[in-house]
Amino acid sequence: MIATDKYRGALSAINAVLVLARSLAYEGKAAELADVLDVAEYLPLLLLEQSDRTEEFRQQLVGLAAARPKFLLAVERFDQVPGP
8 A cells, every 4th residue: 555645646656657658659669668667567556555565666666767767757746745
């Protein structure tokens, strides 16, 4: 599971990962896309876990951003402060 206050940010981060992954597909970067999709497929599973996996979820995003800076958007979305 993800901390309740991070759930919206987590879904927004997954959206960012998928949108950016699509851009890799359009660019024909199959190997990079495969690496990104390895992370993308794991993220929803972390949402379903019984134990708190909030930090692991964030670290997966940070790892993507370290390898591909445009994925920093996903980290930023996850870290956003929830609105009212």
